[in-house]
Amino acid sequence: MAQSDEEDDYMNMVFDDAPKQPTYETSLQRAARKRKEGEAKAHQKSKAEREAEAEAARETALATALPESNKGFKMMAKFGFKQGDTLGKSENARKEPIQVSIKEDRGGIGVESEKKRKLREAWDEAARAAKRSKEEEGDYLEDRRQQEKERKMERDLNSAQRTAERLSEEEENKDSRTEKERPLKDINVLWRIRARNRLEKEHGQRQRRELDNSLASRLPTLSKDDEEEDNDSKVAFGRDAAPFYTTLENDLEDEDPELAEFEALPVGERLQKITLEEADSATQGKIIDFVAASAASRDELQSSIPTGLVIAGPSIASHGPYFERLGRRIRAETASSYVVLTSGESPNLKTFLKNLIKKVTSRIDEDEDEDEEGTEPTDTSSRKGPKLLNFDLGHVQEWMRKSKVQNIVVAVQDSEAFDTGILVEMIDLFHSWLNRLPLVLLFGIATSAESFEDRLTGMSLRHLNGQQFDVTHSDEIIEKLFHATVAHRDTEPHIGPALCRRVFDRQSDHVQSVQDFVDGIKYAYMSHFYANPTTIFLKSNPCHSDFSPPNYEAVRNLPSFRRFVEEKIEAGEAQEVRKLLECDEFLFKAIHGLIGTAKSSLSSISTTAAILARIRESLGMTPKVRLSTIWNRAASGELLDSPLLRETMLAIKKTPSDRLKRVFDSLINTMSGDVGIEDDVVNVPINFEEMRNRLQLLVEANENSGPLRSQDDVRNESVRTTVVAQKVLLSKHKAALSEQDRAYSDIVAGFYKELDDYFRLNLVDPRTLVLHEILIYDLKSPHSEVFQPKPRLAIERALATPHDYLGCNCCGAVQNGENSLTSTQPAAVIVYQLYLESGALINTSDLWSAFYAIVGKEDDQDESQAMALFQRALAELKFLGLVKPSRKKTDHVAKMMWKGL
Numbered sequence: 001m002a003q004s005d006e007e008d009d010y011m012n013m014v015f016d017d018a019p020k021q022p023t024y025e026t027s028l029q030r031a032a033r034k035r036k037e038g039e040a041k042a043h044q045k046s047k048a049e050r051e052a053e054a055e056a057a058r059e060t061a062l063a064t065a066l067p068e069s070n071k072g073f074k075m076m077a078k079f080g081f082k083q084g085d086t087l088g089k090s091e092n093a094r095k096e097p098i099q100v101s102i103k104e105d106r107g108g109i110g111v112e113s114e115k116k117r118k119l120r121e122a123w124d125e126a127a128r129a130a131k132r133s134k135e136e137e138g139d140y141l142e143d144r145r146q147q148e149k150e151r152k153m154e155r156d157l158n159s160a161q162r163t164a165e166r167l168s169e170e171e172e173n174k175d176s177r178t179e180k181e182r183p184l185k186d187i188n189v190l191w192r193i194r195a196r197n198r199l200e201k202e203h204g205q206r207q208r209r210e211l212d213n214s215l216a217s218r219l220p221t222l223s224k225d226d227e228e229e230d231n232d233s234k235v236a237f238g239r240d241a242a243p244f245y246t247t248l249e250n251d252l253e254d255e256d257p258e259l260a261e262f263e264a265l266p267v268g269e270r271l272q273k274i275t276l277e278e279a280d281s282a283t284q285g286k287i288i289d290f291v292a293a294s295a296a297s298r299d300e301l302q303s304s305i306p307t308g309l310v311i312a313g314p315s316i317a318s319h320g321p322y323f324e325r326l327g328r329r330i331r332a333e334t335a336s337s338y339v340v341l342t343s344g345e346s347p348n349l350k351t352f353l354k355n356l357i358k359k360v361t362s363r364i365d366e367d368e369d370e371d372e373e374g375t376e377p378t379d380t381s382s383r384k385g386p387k388l389l390n391f392d393l394g395h396v397q398e399w400m401r402k403s404k405v406q407n408i409v410v411a412v413q414d415s416e417a418f419d420t421g422i423l424v425e426m427i428d429l430f431h432s433w434l435n436r437l438p439l440v441l442l443f444g445i446a447t448s449a450e451s452f453e454d455r456l457t458g459m460s461l462r463h464l465n466g467q468q469f470d471v472t473h474s475d476e477i478i479e480k481l482f483h484a485t486v487a488h489r490d491t492e493p494h495i496g497p498a499l500c501r502r503v504f505d506r507q508s509d510h511v512q513s514v515q516d517f518v519d520g521i522k523y524a525y526m527s528h529f530y531a532n533p534t535t536i537f538l539k540s541n542p543c544h545s546d547f548s549p550p551n552y553e554a555v556r557n558l559p560s561f562r563r564f565v566e567e568k569i570e571a572g573e574a575q576e577v578r579k580l581l582e583c584d585e586f587l588f589k590a591i592h593g594l595i596g597t598a599k600s601s602l603s604s605i606s607t608t609a610a611i612l613a614r615i616r617e618s619l620g621m622t623p624k625v626r627l628s629t630i631w632n633r634a635a636s637g638e639l640l641d642s643p644l645l646r647e648t649m650l651a652i653k654k655t656p657s658d659r660l661k662r663v664f665d666s667l668i669n670t671m672s673g674d675v676g677i678e679d680d681v682v683n684v685p686i687n688f689e690e691m692r693n694r695l696q697l698l699v700e701a702n703e704n705s706g707p708l709r710s711q712d713d714v715r716n717e718s719v720r721t722t723v724v725a726q727k728v729l730l731s732k733h734k735a736a737l738s739e740q741d742r743a744y745s746d747i748v749a750g751f752y753k754e755l756d757d758y759f760r761l762n763l764v765d766p767r768t769l770v771l772h773e774i775l776i777y778d779l780k781s782p783h784s785e786v787f788q789p790k791p792r793l794a795i796e797r798a799l800a801t802p803h804d805y806l807g808c809n810c811c812g813a814v815q816n817g818e819n820s821l822t823s824t825q826p827a828a829v830i831v832y833q834l835y836l837e838s839g840a841l842i843n844t845s846d847l848w849s850a851f852y853a854i855v856g857k858e859d860d861q862d863e864s865q866a867m868a869l870f871q872r873a874l875a876e877l878k879f880l881g882l883v884k885p886s887r888k889k890t891d892h893v894a895k896m897m898w899k900g901l
Contacts, residue, residue, distance in 0.1 A: 148540065156484075165191040184256065192259050283310075283471050284326050287442070290467055292334050294440050295406040304465035305430055307441040309449045312471045319444050321515070322471060323411050326442075336407040336440070343417035349425045353391040360408060361399045393433050400437065411442040420455045427456070431463040478507065478517050479626055485521055487610065487631045489603040492538055493528050494766075495521065496778020497636040504628060506788065520787060528777035534558065537591055537774055544588045552584045555591060555771070564594075564770045591771065598769045602776075604762040609634045611684065612648060612759075614670055618663040619651050637765030645759065652752055657699055657708035657744055660751075664692035686754050694747055698740055708744040711737055795880060796899055799832040823855040827873040830854055835877065836899055841892045842883070844874070 025033070045053075066073045068083070187195050287308055294306040312319050327338040339359040346352035388394045396408065410430075412418065430439050441464070445452050449468050453461060486495045503520050507513075529535050534554050536547065555561055568577045579586040609631040616625060625644065633639040655663070667688045702708060737745065766772050798805050802825060821830055834850050835842065848870055856866045874893075877883050886894040 161191040161194055165194060192256075193263065196259070283469050284329055287326060287469055288329060288333050290469075291330060291336055291407060291409055291440055295334065295336065295438065302434060302465075304463055305427070305434060305439055305441055307443065307464040307466040309452065309466050309468045310442055310444050310471060311449065311468065312444050312446060313475075319413055319446070323413050323442075323444060327411070330409055334407070335405055336409050337403070337405045338409045338411065340411045340413050342413045346418065346422065349422050349429075350391050352422060352426060353393065353429075356410065357391065357393070357395045360396050393429075393437065397433075397436055407438045407440050409440045409442060411444065413444045414446070415443040415452060416446055423455070424457055424460050427460045427463050475507070477514050479628060481514065481517060481521075482628050482631075483610070487606050487627060489606050492599075492775070493525065493535065494602050494635075494776045495524055496766075496776050497632045498778050498780055499524060499783060500628065500632050500635070502780050502783060510788075516787075520783060523786060524777055524783060527779070527782050531779075531782075532773070532777070534771075534774045537595060542588075542592070544585050547584075547588065549584060552587050555587065555774075556581065558771065558773050560770050560772055594770045595774065598771055598775050601762075601764060601769055602766060605634050605764070605766065606631065607684070608759060608762045609639075610670065611667065612639075612645070614666050615652070615663055616648055618666040619648075619655060619659055621648065621651055634763055635766055637763075637767065640760065640763040649752065649756060652755070653710060653712040653748060655710075655748070657695060657702075659707075660748065661692065661695055661699070664688050664695065668692065684758065686751075686758060691747060691751055695744070698743055698747070702740055708741055710741070710745040710748045712745075712748075792897075799829055800899075802826060802829050821854050827851075827855070827869040828876045831870065831873040831877060832882070835882065835895070838895065840895050841886060841889065842895060843889075843892055845891060847874075 065083075068074070068077075073081075184192060184196055184199070287310070290306070290308055312322055323340050327340065330336055330338045337360055339356060341352065341355060341359075345355050400408075412423075415423065427441075430437075430441070433439065443452065449466075456464075485491060486500060503517065506520075507517060533551065536551055537555070539546070565577050565580065568574075568580075580590060609627065612634075613625070613627040613630050630639065630644070633642060633644065639645055652660075652663075667684070671684060671688070698708060766776060769775075821833055830851060831847070834847055838847070848867075851870050851873075852863070852866050855869065856862060874883070878893075882895070882897055883893040884896055886892045
């Protein structure tokens with residue numbers, strides 16, 4: 001029985017040792033495992049990791065007892081040693097080995113003396129103190145430079161806010177309310193801080209004036225307050241002045257989070273916002289008033305859709321940012337929903353309506369109360385009746401019932417890109433929904449309103465109640481940015497005229513984007529500072545120790561410095577030249593003075609260009625020449641004695657008194673800085689105020705109603721006819737001038753002479769200035785390679801002459817003066833050369849035969865490798881767009897490009 005128990009039960013279905021199935025792994029798993037193993041093997045352990053591993057291995061080895069298989073243990077066992085026994089003494093014996101102490105320093109064996117330790121600690125503390133002092137000095141200089149830069153930007157910001165506020169006040173002159181009656185939150189946040197500061201100052205002055213004028217300043221006050229004393233008496237005795245500053249507290253006690261958020265921005269970002277907002281504020285304000293007026297007239301029955309025709313100009317790239325800024329203002333200042341639709345997302349009317357419904361109903365109302373968070377979202381599926389389609393405007397109607405908006409503003413950004421049929425159907429559909437949805441249309445137009453109207457049908461035009469809004473074009477904004485950056489008097493470095501022409505040509509020929517212009521200017525500044533090592537001398541408050549000898553050598557190798565040295569030698573100043581070439585400290589002082597002189601000259605050029613532009617604008621001369629054009633000519637040394645300058649000076653000699661007064665007022669405003677960011681404060685050694693005062697006295701003393709005219713005016717010239725020997729001779733004759741006209745002619749002549757001397761003194765060629773290479777960046781090729789790249793030319797050159805890029809000898813085989821094909825060249829280069837010799841259709845079999853004839857050998861293994869290279873090269877040419885499969889012949893590929901075309 002026991003034997004039967006020991007036998008296996010062949011009827012039992014339980015297998016104690018079930019055979020294990022072999023584990024299989026896919027190719028991806030195997031590749032991932034090998035990649036992880038390779039990364040683990042290739043990982044270079046740091047010094048700390050190696051030390052930690054060595055310490056752990058040492059501790060493990062010391063803590064592990066000797067095994068019985070150890071030869072040493074076997075030898076001791078023969079002498080009677082057993083596991084757990086001790087060697088030698090049986091009592092108080094050491095059972096653990098002596099710990100190993102590793103010395104990590106280089107102080108030698110033994111304990112270091114206290115004197116050496118204190119000396120080393122003192123030395124380390126002195127080194128740390130010296131390093132800390134140097135860091136603090138550098139941080140101090142950097143902080144001072146940053147503070148000076150921020151102060152300058154604060155001045156520019158204040159000037160920009162003053163200009164923007166003045167332009168806004170001019171637009172709002174029709175509003176009868178004064179600033180005191182307007183709440184602060186109704187003023188634009190960009191210049192709201194100025195109005196707030198004026199209110200605080202005015203109320204403070206009034207409070208002090210009222211307190212000074214109270215009876216308490218002249219009569220003695222009682223020691224105790226009379227309970228029966230009325231409020232007027234308290235105010236009169238100065239014991240209650242609250243009524244005089246209660247208005248201030250009421251105006252300023254409310255928090256203004258919008259103003260606080262704007263003031264928290266960096267100065268540069270605030271200045272940029274004002275510069276861009278200044279150009280768009282007027283037009284955007286009119287559009288917002290139009291939208292608000294449309295909402296106010298909803299109570300009346302309307303027969304047409306309120307429509308705004310926004311003439312945004314030909315710069316398509318600037319339309320998107322403009323409508324984005326307009327949308328932010330419409331949402332902030334009106335209770336309207338604002339959506340923008342483009343032609344790319346609206347190929348047909350159904351898709352147009354789907355996107356419109358999606359954008360409108362997904363709008364998040366920021367004014368909703370927080371206690372309404374538990375309300376269910378807008379869903380038209382719960383409505384009674386049939387379910388609406390996803391392009392039915394009934395979804396918007398259901399959403400309107402639960403929202404707080406008054407209008408739905410639909411902005412069609414690029415209306416010219418829309419199909420005419422879509423626009424007509426959309427207008428007809430919106431008109432049919434006008435009694436149920438408060439719709440307002442805004443069409444972005446790049447050409448003109450007339451061309452937009454010509455595309456629509458007569459019925460569609462009758463459905464629209466249009467109003468035209470002209471947007472400030474991008475070229476005008478670029479002109480303002482140009483004056484604030486490139487043509488500014490204190491800018492560093494200065495952009496050269498050649499690069500400026502390239503930037504403006506690209507703006508006029510290819511793109512018209514404000515952001516692209518800003519990126520180009522930033523890249524020019526970056527290229528100058530990174531590519532020119534001599535720009536280190538432009539740092540603020542420099543000292544001789546800040547620069548290394550290679551910096552001075554770089555300055556000595558500048559072409560302008562070499563010309564400067566040659567002129568010194570010709571003038572007989574050899575001793576000074578020797579100091580400039582040998583003594584770095586003497587050269588540092590000379591560089592500091594020469595850079596200051598060059599900065600002054602470049603600043604004068606910018607100022608002169610601004611004055612000339614202001615004079616032409618005041619005289620109303622045609623054709624209109626922009627400041628950028630005048631500055632480019634001045635910076636290239638072409639403005640002096642140019643037809644443009646001669647024409648302006650001649651117009652000054654012939655201008656009447658009313659226009660000359662306008663010129664004086666404009667120049668005085670430019671010098672005082674009242675013009676704002678467009679014209680910074682300039683210093684001109686001409687007393688324009690005195691000339692204007694003299695002119696004002698003459699005009700007031702003039703008995704005639706007409707303006708005064710100079711002797712050079714064509715109206716003061718007459719033509720005299722003389723007959724001599726039966727020939728008629730015509731001669732010009734000066735008419736007799738009155739005393740006032742003669743005095744006016746003297747003023748004009750004096751102004752002309754001083755202005756001419758000023759132009760001749762300041763209009764110099766910047767390339768003649770010493771060390772102009774440090775201050776002026778005028779390289780066109782880096783800008784062209786980044787903003788106007790030519791990838792096709794680079795690819796063709798790389799495939800045609802690979803040795804120019806690879807820098808190897810194997811790819812530059814030349815036979816009879818021409819490049820030849822060799823097996824050492826890349827496979828794509830070989831196939832490309834054969835591609836150039838082929839026609840429009842290329843037989844791949846013939847192409848493979850030619851390729852293998854160049855790179856192949858006799859063995860079969862080499863043929864398979866060559867086929868792999870050929871297939872990869874052909875795939876690369878297809879990826880580059882040079883070839884494509886042909887439908888005419890399956891074994892052919894079509895040629896897509898020809899070199900040079």
